[in-house]
Amino acid sequence: MLLIASHxxxxxxxxxxxxxxxxxxxxxxxxxxxxxxxxxxxxxEQMGDKVAFKANPMVYxxxxxxxxxxxxxxxxxxxxxNFDIRIGKQQVVWGKADGVFITDVVSPLNLSEFLLPDFDxxxxxxxxxxxxxxxxNSTLEAIWIPVFTPTEKPPPGSIWYIQPDFPAPPAWDFSLxxxxxxxxxxxxxxxxxxxxSAIDFELMGAYTWDDNPTxxxxxxxxxxxxxxxxxxxxxxxxxxHHRLAIGGGSLSSEIKGVILRxxxxxxxxxxxxxxxxxxxxxxxxxxxxxxxxxxxxxxxxVKLSSQxxxxxxxxxxxxxxxxxxxxxMTFLARYDMLRETLHLExxxxxxxxNEDALIRPKITYDFDDSFSILFGSNxxxxxxxxxxxxxxxxxxxxxxxKYSF
Amino acid sequence: MKNLQITTAIIAMIIAxxxxxxxxxxxxxxxxxxxxxxxxxxxxxxxxxxxMTLINKSGAxxxxxxxxxxxxxxxxxxxxxxxxxxxxxKNTSFMSWSYxxxxxxxxxxxxxxxxxxxxISSHSKNDYFMGSDFTYDDLGDRKLEADTHKLLRxxxxxxxxxxxxxSVSKDEDYMYFKTLVWVDKSNFLGVQxxxxxxxxxxxxxxxxxxxxxxxGIWVIINSEMKNVQKNHKTTIILSNIQINTGFAASxxxxxxxxxxx
Numbered sequence: 057m058l059l060i061a062s063h064x065x066x067x068x069x070x071x072x073x074x075x076x077x078x079x080x081x082x083x084x085x086x087x088x089x090x091x092x093x094x095x096x097x098x099x100x101e102q103m104g105d106k107v108a109f110k111a112n113p114m115v116y117x118x119x120x121x122x123x124x125x126x127x128x129x130x131x132x133x134x135x136x137x138n139f140d141i142r143i144g145k146q147q148v149v150w151g152k153a154d155g156v157f158i159t160d161v162v163s164p165l166n167l168s169e170f171l172l173p174d175f176d177x178x179x180x181x182x183x184x185x186x187x188x189x190x191x192x193n194s195t196l197e198a199i200w201i202p203v204f205t206p207t208e209k210p211p212p213g214s215i216w217y218i219q220p221d222f223p224a225p226p227a228w229d230f231s232l233x234x235x236x237x238x239x240x241x242x243x244x245x246x247x248x249x250x251x252x253s254a255i256d257f258e259l260m261g262a263y264t265w266d267d268n269p270t271x272x273x274x275x276x277x278x279x280x281x282x283x284x285x286x287x288x289x290x291x292x293x294x295x296x297h298h299r300l301a302i303g304g305g306s307l308s309s310e311i312k313g314v315i316l317r318x319x320x321x322x323x324x325x326x327x328x329x330x331x332x333x334x335x336x337x338x339x340x341x342x343x344x345x346x347x348x349x350x351x352x353x354x355x356x357x358v359k360l361s362s363q364x365x366x367x368x369x370x371x372x373x374x375x376x377x378x379x380x381x382x383x384x385m386t387f388l389a390r391y392d393m394l395r396e397t398l399h400l401e402x403x404x405x406x407x408x409x410n411e412d413a414l415i416r417p418k419i420t421y422d423f424d425d426s427f428s429i430l431f432g433s434n435x436x437x438x439x440x441x442x443x444x445x446x447x448x449x450x451x452x453x454x455x456x457x458k459y460s461f
Numbered sequence: 462m463k464n465l466q467i468t469t470a471i472i473a474m475i476i477a478x479x480x481x482x483x484x485x486x487x488x489x490x491x492x493x494x495x496x497x498x499x500x501x502x503x504x505x506x507x508x509x510x511x512x513m514t515l516i517n518k519s520g521a522x523x524x525x526x527x528x529x530x531x532x533x534x535x536x537x538x539x540x541x542x543x544x545x546x547x548x549x550x551k552n553t554s555f556m557s558w559s560y561x562x563x564x565x566x567x568x569x570x571x572x573x574x575x576x577x578x579x580x581i582s583s584h585s586k587n588d589y590f591m592g593s594d595f596t597y598d599d600l601g602d603r604k605l606e607a608d609t610h611k612l613l614r615x616x617x618x619x620x621x622x623x624x625x626x627x628s629v630s631k632d633e634d635y636m637y638f639k640t641l642v643w644v645d646k647s648n649f650l651g652v653q654x655x656x657x658x659x660x661x662x663x664x665x666x667x668x669x670x671x672x673x674x675x676x677g678i679w680v681i682i683n684s685e686m687k688n689v690q691k692n693h694k695t696t697i698i699l700s701n702i703q704i705n706t707g708f709a710a711s712x713x714x715x716x717x718x719x720x721x722x
Binding site: 140 | 581715
């Protein structure tokens with residue numbers, strides 16, 4: 057790949073950019089460091105008329121000596137008259153939603169620090185071949201992913217790891233969790249995009265794997281010799297990824313200065329945990345709808361954005377552990393001042409169903425064009441069973457100092 | 462991410478201040494003079510490199526570099542900008558479609574870190590462009606009928622015989638109570654423009670420092686906007702200007718926003 061790129065891009069030196077960043081967070085609960093991270097992000101890019109190349113290695117140093125190297129992207133672009141091809145490890149972003157992932161299903165998420173990383177760092181690259189065919193301002197995009205990449209979860213020991221609450225001691229069998237790369241296990245994604253004067257929209261379809269494994273549960277019983285009643289002795293849990301067919305779309309348009317956004321996806325045959333005794337492995341397949349409406353507008357110099365998100369399990373069964381419908385809102389306010397050197401921002405997820413929230417105020421000052429300092433806070437509040445409230449002990453204040461080059 | 466909402470190309474600002482070579486012997490009204498300024502020929506397409514320097518009152522400078530393309534497609538003018546520096550906005554691009562009719566502009570921004578093209582509102586005319594002293598309204602086209610134009614006097618400015626035109630907005634919510642523009646009588650080129658705030662106090666002065674005739678069309682290549690109340694200023698210098706090269710309209714697509722120059 058490198059050889060091809062260097063040959064067709066006139067053998068000039070690659071363009072190098074990136075940033076170095078220190079990120080330290082203190083937990084309100086106990087004063088411990090919730091995060092202590094140093095980051096080096098490098099972008100090597102070389103662009104020619106027919107070929108371009110990009111490599112984006114990132115190095116994260118956690119605490120004193122825990123090194124995490126990630127090649128976020130490493131790909132080659134081939135340009136033709138009416139189509140482009142991108143081959144290699146790449147991040148793909150679909151949809152019109154901000155901070156919510158509905159039709160944005162190509163690149164899996166790194167949730168090892170929950171939803172706290174910047175949204176440009178929360179996705180994982182996938183090894184894929186992407187074809188974009190252009191007709192005017194319309195694009196047909198086809199993606200083939202031969203190697204499945206799952207969602208990255210917090211490891212045990214992390215402050216973001218939630219210990220599952222099992223009614224009996226679990227025994228794990230991970231033998232079915234890995235998907236062997238091959239033609240039959242490939243993922244296919246298709247998208248049509250139109251960018252017009254009145255409206256922008258996307259239509260998408262995917263034959264993919266659920267990025268999150270289904271936990272198939274087999275119960276082991278013994279019999280109480282006195283009462284002759286069964287006693288739950290243990291659980292055999294087998295995580296396994298399953299195929300998903302997804303169809304959906306998104307749109308955005310401007311109406312009298314207000315940007316209206318919408319996005320929806322229909323998931324066919326997603327697995328949900330259930331207490332239904334007729335489901336021998338503790339799971340049931342249901343179709344699932346995930347959609348969003350959002351508005352972006354200005355109130356004087358303040359930029360505002362709000363989104364309403366609903367997730368609904370269709371043909372719901374009351375034994376399913378998830379709620380039938382889960383509603384969430386997001387809210388963003390941003391104010392830039394002092395000739396865009398001081399930035400005030402408040403972003404929040406608000407769980408309407410569980411009455412919990414993640415509130416993220418921050419203030420950023422740009423000392424100059426390459427050097428900025430950020431003070432912020434992540435405040436988890438509300439019901440401890442909620443998606444955000446469960447991290448009530450992880451509320452923190454943090455500092456980020458960033459040097460861009 | 463810095464605020465990168467932008468109006469049409471910077472070149473549109475040149476038109477707004479700018480200039481018809483036509484010289485007539487008749488006595489012109491303020492509106493007729495401004496009409497000649499607004500209707501100045503700009504060519505079918507233009508390409509240039511733009512360097513914007515923000516200078517604060519202590520003299521410290523911040524520099525933004527942009528590559529821009531503009532093309533007149535009849536009833537719509539399309540422009541696209543590629544941000545080259547500073548580092549945190551590099552590879553960001555902005556596209557605008559501006560219509561001759563009353564239809565609002567369509568504007569999109571591509572954020573390379575997010576790998577996302579977002580439609581943005583074209584109604585934030587009072588916002589400042591990239592922290593500079595130019596608002597989006599200063600940089601964009603302004604309709605002739607949006608203001609009441611009055612010829613105040615004729616006087617000499619920088620050795621040039623000028624008309625002095627007062628333009629008062631018909632919209633009470635407009636950020637400027639009025640503007641005064643000095644127009645060179647010999648070629649209808651702008652020389653200076655003053656902006657008065659809602660309290661009728663002088664807020665900013667735009668000074669045209671250098672113009673050049675390229676492919677038969679006058680282009681401002683060096684201008685300065687000074688905020689006299691806060692004592693900071695912004696200079697814009699254009700270079701590598703090319704006019705009527707006939708580049709394809711396919712330059713103004715999402716494909717090019719994401720791919721870059």
